[in-house]
Amino acid sequence: MSRLARAGELIGMPIVALDSATTEGEIKDVLVDPARSRVIGFTVRGQGLLSSPLIGILPSEHVHAIGRDALMVASQSALVSEREGMGSALADQQEVVGKEIVTRSGSSLGAIGDVILEIEGAVAEVVGYEIAREGHNLIVPVPGGVPLSGEALVVPDDTEQQAANGLSSFRDVLERMRVTHSGAGA
Amino acid sequence: MISYSQVRGQRVLSQGDAQLVGSVRRLLLDPATVAVNAAQLEGVIGDETILPWNAVVAVGPDALMVESADVLRAPDTELGERIERGIYDLEGKQILSDRGDSLGQLEDIDFDETSGRVTHLRVPGHSLPLERFVSIGPQTVIVPALPL
Amino acid sequence: MELLLILGLVAVVILLAVGGYYFLQHRRSGTIRAVVPPRRAAVEDSGTGDGQASEQ
Numbered sequence: 001m002s003r004l005a006r007a008g009e010l011i012g013m014p015i016v017a018l019d020s021a022t023t024e025g026e027i028k029d030v031l032v033d034p035a036r037s038r039v040i041g042f043t044v045r046g047q048g049l050l051s052s053p054l055i056g057i058l059p060s061e062h063v064h065a066i067g068r069d070a071l072m073v074a075s076q077s078a079l080v081s082e083r084e085g086m087g088s089a090l091a092d093q094q095e096v097v098g099k100e101i102v103t104r105s106g107s108s109l110g111a112i113g114d115v116i117l118e119i120e121g122a123v124a125e126v127v128g129y130e131i132a133r134e135g136h137n138l139i140v141p142v143p144g145g146v147p148l149s150g151e152a153l154v155v156p157d158d159t160e161q162q163a164a165n166g167l168s169s170f171r172d173v174l175e176r177m178r179v180t181h182s183g184a185g186a
Numbered sequence: 187m188i189s190y191s192q193v194r195g196q197r198v199l200s201q202g203d204a205q206l207v208g209s210v211r212r213l214l215l216d217p218a219t220v221a222v223n224a225a226q227l228e229g230v231i232g233d234e235t236i237l238p239w240n241a242v243v244a245v246g247p248d249a250l251m252v253e254s255a256d257v258l259r260a261p262d263t264e265l266g267e268r269i270e271r272g273i274y275d276l277e278g279k280q281i282l283s284d285r286g287d288s289l290g291q292l293e294d295i296d297f298d299e300t301s302g303r304v305t306h307l308r309v310p311g312h313s314l315p316l317e318r319f320v321s322i323g324p325q326t327v328i329v330p331a332l333p334l
Numbered sequence: 335m336e337l338l339l340i341l342g343l344v345a346v347v348i349l350l351a352v353g354g355y356y357f358l359q360h361r362r363s364g365t366i367r368a369v370v371p372p373r374r375a376a377v378e379d380s381g382t383g384d385g386q387a388s389e390q
Contacts, residue, residue, distance in 0.1 A: 011364040018284060021323025028364035033371050040371050045362050053361045067286015115366050121285075148390040 002120035004167045004174075006130065007032075007039075008097075010066070010117075018064060019075045024046060025055050029069060032096065032115070032126055037142070039117065039124035042071070044079055056081055063122040080169060100152040101131060101140070101159075109160055112153070113137065116170065127174060129153075138163045139170045141177060187305065188245055190276070190295040197249045198227060198237065207255045208235070212274050214265070215295070215304065217319035222295075222302035225250075226269065227258070234258035236265070239302040272324045281307060283331035292327060305309050 007030045025044040033040045041059040046052040062078035063071060073079075085152055099141045101109040116128035116139055131138045140163045142155065162177070164170035190213055200206040208227030214236070216223045225237045241257035242250055261269065268274065281289040290309025297304045307329070308315045320328035 007366045016282060016286070016326060016328070018320055018328060021282075021321040021326045021328045023325070025282040028362065029362070030366045031369045032366065034368040037281060040369070043364065045364070049355070049358050049362070051362075065282065069288040070282055070286040072282075072286045093367045096366045096368050 002118050004127070004171055005068075005117050005119055005124075006167075007117050008113075008125075010042075010071070014047070014070045015058060015077050015079075016045040016070045016072055017078070018072055022076075023070075024073070024076050024079060024151050027058075028054065030115070031093075037126040039126075043082075054082065055079065060124075065122055066119050066124055067084065097150075101129065102152045102154055103157045103159060104154060107120070108152075109140065109155070110138070116167070120169055120172075128148075128170060136165055138165060139173075141170075143177070187296055188299045189308075193225070193245070193250070199224075199249045200254045201243060201251050202254045204270050205255065207237075207252060207258065210250065211235075213267075213295075214269075214274050215276065217322050217324070220304050220316065222304065224259070224298050226274070230258065233260040236261050244300075245299045258297070266304055273322055276322075276327065279322075279325060279327050281309060281314070281327045281329060284328055285331040287331065289314060289329070 005067050010027050010030055013027045015025050015027065018026050022129070023030060026047055027042045028045040029043040030039060031041045031043065032038065037058060041057055043054060044056050044058050045054050056079040058071075058073065058079050062073055062077070062080075064074055065072040096115055097112055099112045101112060103109065111131065112129045113132040114130040115126055116130060117124040118127045126142065128141050131140065140155065140159050142153075162173055164173045193210055193213060196210050198209060199205065200207055206229075208230040210225045211228040212226050213220070213222045214224040214226060221239075223239050225239065225242075227235050227237055236259045237252065237257060238259065241252055243250040243253060276292055277296065279292045279293055283289055289307075290312060292307055293310060294308040295304055296306040296308065296313070304316055307316050307327070313327070316329060318330065320330060322328075
């Protein structure tokens, strides 16, 4: 039973330890592996304006569940220090928000405003991008995955036709795409 | 079946001599046994402010009855610390499922008056049947998520 | 004359407060990042911690 959510909405969510029912921090950055289009972890900040802007890293393997109101971990030890976590890897990173999406034939669809995740239990996969347009937003599916490098993300020409303007209609788009693909091969 | 809100603030009287023993300040819930196992009283002279729930003889509409004031005990250090930290101030705590979804703000608790066993947590608009707690913290109560 | 001084001081305090607020907000703000995951060590650490490459 999966659900769709915007990665941007995870930012600021409290991280709650199951053993003590205490909040150990808040989600700061959402880290995505571009090769697998999957969330591999989060950076964690303290709660409150004056708290530490970075108290550690939470690798996905230590996440018990990603809920609508909180991210659950077994205990406070789920958070690791930046060095143990992804310290060096963070240097090799690209901000996804703001990246331009361009079709193969060279037209720009706009800039990425948010990333659409499909969340099931503790796993979150990138399944689409939200592009800000005047008046309304567009959500496009991304079978190709997440950009790590390059000027822009290049997508198939028919991407805009596959777009939805909200999460519920986007869910229909995804289901249609999956039916088509599963029909084509085992 | 009685509720936390009914009991909080109630007078505690001793059956023997009809003396006022104190009044209920808060109920002490044990997450492990999912039961109210004691009440902390106020207005008591001395350190013995803890009333074990099994010493409550009757819960009436106007008072809780105990045999005598001798049933009261002093809290041990650990209990005292937990009370300080606000673990037992359940009203208004957020109820979170172990899957990370909020179930509402705790408004009241239904429990069996004899055994103290908690049967339901009340949030605005709903009564949540409770089998067990996952944990209780200073601001949050975690319960198992409903099966899908 | 003194009034001007006081007004100036108040203005500076307000500027500092507002600036401070935005600074604190900015350093806490998060975003979505595409990162290369860390490589796991080929040989599991036996716990003694020796034999590792020195940190740069």
